[in-house]
Structures are given as structure tokens and as C-alpha cells.
Amino acid sequence: APLDIVLRVNGTEQRLTLDPRTTLLDALREHLHLTGSKKGCGLGQCGACTVLMDGKRVKSCLSLAALAEGREITTIEGLAQSEELHPLQAAFIERDAFQCGYCTPGQIMAGVACIAEGHAGSPQEIRQWMSGNLCRCGAYDHIVAAIQDAAA
Numbered sequence: 459a460p461l462d463i464v465l466r467v468n469g470t471e472q473r474l475t476l477d478p479r480t481t482l483l484d485a486l487r488e489h490l491h492l493t494g495s496k497k498g499c500g501l502g503q504c505g506a507c508t509v510l511m512d513g514k515r516v517k518s519c520l521s522l523a524a525l526a527e528g529r530e531i532t533t534i535e536g537l538a539q540s541e542e543l544h545p546l547q548a549a550f551i552e553r554d555a556f557q558c559g560y561c562t563p564g565q566i567m568a569g570v571a572c573i574a575e576g577h578a579g580s581p582q583e584i585r586q587w588m589s590g591n592l593c594r595c596g597a598y599d600h601i602v603a604a605i606q607d608a609a610a
């Protein structure tokens with residue numbers, strides 16, 4: 459039977475009626491029309507769907523929306539404050555850290571967690587933390603540089 463849930467996304471409570479098997483990614487994209495989070499593999503292997511849940515990164519394609527109830531979800535749409543880009547968003551532009559852009563929202567959300575959790579101490583440490591976020595254009599060096607800049 460459909461399930462009524464309340465999701466707190468980017469500071470706003472959203473009431474949804476969903477199939478209990480709906481992933482957090484599909485709830486965000488299909489029900490809330492927050493299409494910044496991308497579906498790459500749908501299998502937890504690419505990181506394009508990365509969002510923050512209570513500040514921790516999660517792959518939203520592997521999370522059930524129902525289990526996100528009561529948690530604070532942050533997506534790429536909620537990162538900028540009014541007109542001001544988040545420092546990591548600005549650093550991605552400054553460092554040319556994307557080409558096609560498909561992986562970028564997930565890269566940025568994972569990068570925000572990388573900095574917040576203190577794993578941005580060196581390029582090696584950043585690479586290791588970010589290893590679950592794939593970029594088919596191969597912009598890795600620029601992504602690492604952007605995270606390093608934003609962490610400094």
C-alpha cells in the first residue's frame with residue numbers, strides 16, 4: 459500500500475505519498491522535482507546521486523525514501539545561500555572542475571562532506587574519500603584541486 463511520509467529537504471518539510479520501495483533518489487527527482495541529484499548507475503557504484511543526510515554523504519539510489527523520514531536531507535539545490543554560491547561550488551567553477559557536468563552535483567555533495575569531516579588534508583586523502591564518485595570525463599585533478607581550495 460502507498461505510504462505517507464514527511465521528508466525534510468533543504469530545510470523544508472515535504473509530504474509525500476509513495477510506494478514504500480521508492481528510493482530517496484526517485485523521491486527527490488520524480489516526486490519533488492529536484493533533478494540536481496543524478497541517476498548514473500542506480501546501483502551505488504558511481505556517486506552521481508550523492509546527497510547529505512544529517513550532514514553525512516549517502517548514495518540516494520541505495521537509500522529508501524521512507525528511511526529518510528526525520529532526517530535532514532541536503533541536495534545540491536539547497537547548498538547555495540540565496541544568491542551566494544557555496545564555497546565549493548565557486549571553487550568548482552574557478553578550477554574548471556567539470557566538463558559534461560553530469561557527475562558534478564554528486565561530486566560537490568561528496569566534497570562538502572569530505573571537507574566537513576576533515577578528510578581534505580592532502581590530495582591523496584581527498585582522492586581516497588572521493589573514490590566512490592566517478593567522472594567519465596576524467597576531471598579528477600581539477601575536482602581534487604577545487605576541494606583543496608575550498609578546504610583551505
Ligand code: FES
Pocket residue numbers: 496497498499500501502503504505506507508517518519520
Ligand atoms: Fe547512485 Fe550511481 S546512481 S551510485
